[in-house]
Amino acid sequence: MPRFAANLTMMFNEVAFPQRFAAAAAAGFKAVEFLFPYDHSPAEVAALLQENQLQNVLFNLPPGDWAAGERGIACLPGRAEEFRAGVARGIEYALAMGTPRLHMMAGLVPAGADMAMHREQYLSNLRHAAEELGKHGLMLLLEPINGRDMPGYFLSGQAQAHALREESGATNVKVQMDFYHAQIVEGDLAMTLKQHVDGIGHVQIASVPSRNEPDDGEVNYPYLFALLDELGYDGWIGCEYRPRGRTEDGLAWLKAAQGVQS
Secondary structure, eight states, X not given: OOEEEEETTTSOTTSOHHHHHHHHHHTTOSEEEOSOOTTSOHHHHHHHHHHTTOXXXXXXXXXXXXXXXXXXXXXXXXXXXXXXXXXXXXXHHHHHHTOOEEEOXXXXXXXXXXXXXXXXXXXXXXXXXXXXXXXXXXXXXXXXXXXXXXXXXXXXXXXXXXXXXXXXXXXXXXXXXXXXXXXXHTXXXXXXXXXXXXXXXXXXXXXXXXXXXXXXXXXXXXXXXXXXXXXXXXXXXXXXXXXXXXXXXXXXXHHHHTTOOO
């Protein structure tokens, strides 16, 4: 049976971030994920997890200047020192919170840029991050993101991500397969999942095209949940969607997926 983690960046926005932990626990979640914990101290977030008996399964390494529009710096030449400092900071949080995996955002490539140069920088930073995380038994994740939501993002396709994972030579690098992004970019979700399941370290969901609860739109999630079970995927499924209204009012899909009678 699939295991679901609430994404506290997108869900339970009715309350401030520190209160979302209790809200997720009250809704029945045993695990959470979020984009960034860095507005709070490692000890503060760890305490919120412990108080609410939640596991944090994922967050992102520092993305550069998010407010200014940056979406990661891993592929950006000239930012290696900043990237390495971000890796160290992410590890500090992960160890404090008991988080087993971190996602490395790739960054935006300017139009007309030398893609080979950006790819070389990305691989260099990827190998450094994997080595540093590996010292602590942590997994590094790479996530392709669709160009409609994030134009110019360096990493967009599942095959591209798995090729970079393999080229890195690091055993603790996996791909984060967000079905929302993958459906927009390439579709053929079931066959892509079957092809790459051994290299997938985390899954995320949302309806397509609206990015709301995974209970409508063009993706058949009950089928994919059953397929994940059939393929032996034992990781978490992150609920990275924007609720249509109050988060708790839109969780009928979760009860159905877990076989809970209402």
